[in-house]
Amino acid sequence: MAISDRLLAYLGSKKNLAGATAGLGGLALTFTGAAGPYWPAVVAGLYGAGALLAPPERVAPPAFPDPATQLGELRRDFTALTAYAAETALPPEAAGRMRALTATLDALLDPRWSADALPRHPEALHALARMIRRDLPESVDAYARARWWSRLSPGADAPESHLDRQLTLLLKEAKGLAAALHAEEDGRQRSHSRYLEDRPGP
Known part of the structure; x- marks a missing residue:
């Protein structure tokens, strides 16, 4: 300055x-x-x-994007990820796991529900961003690279087995996130039921 x-x-x-x-x-x-x-x-x-x-001047905190903005960016990145994965020829078993995984992620990012649920769970939002922006692209890219090199060095670990293990772990993580969000919504519903049951009558 x-x-x-x-x-x-x-x-x-x-x-x-x-x-x-x-x-x-x-x-x-x-x-x-x-x-x-x-x-x-x-x-x-x-x-x-x-x-x-006199009191010291208060430094304004940095302005970070709000959760709604982050979700919009994450949905666009997910669309780009699915297009990228579709261009890579995956083995049948891994392709099936990829479809299950992307279907779970698509449901988690559904704007009709995620706009309310995910902002209350920054850890879940971070985990989704990590899967979409780093873990899944790395799994697909590492498989494509390893598959090419495996032709020059037969007998090494099959790239398909590593890809299948990685997609299995990511699918388990995504389903765990969905279960945690469902458990919270279920808890809210149960709490409301108890409130109505315990509320004094007229």
């Missing part, structure tokens, strides 16, 4: 305003004759005291 910018920021700060207010009090003492010949020191001292006693 340039010196002129810092000066302008200080002129409008709470410290300067408090010091100026206290300094005006010193000028009032000067006009009444109470400050005597030492009025410059009195005014400067009161200004400094006011500036020191």
Whole structure:
């Protein structure tokens, strides 16, 4: 920040305003004759005291995107991911797991439900973003690369087995997220039932 910018920021700060207010009090003492010949020191001292006693400026926190914006971006990334996965020829078993996984993720990101449920669960939102933006693309890309190299070195671990293990773990994680969100909604419904049952009648 340039010196002129810092000066302008200080002129409008709470410290300067408090010091100026206290300094005006010193000028009032000067006009009444109470400050005597030492009025410059009195005014400067009161200004400094006011500036020191003023509360510090509060630094505004950074503005992060709200959950609704994050969900919109995540849905667009998921659309790009499914298009990318469709272009890669997967073995039949892995392709079936991929369909099950993308169907689960698509349901979790359904705007009719996720707009309410996911913002209350930042951990679930983070886990979905990690799966869509890192884990799944890495699994598909690593499989495609390993499949090409396996032709040059037969006998190594089959890339298909690693891909199937990875998709199985990701599907388990996605279903766990769905189960956790369902459990919370079920708990809310049960709580409302108890509230209605316990509420005194007319």
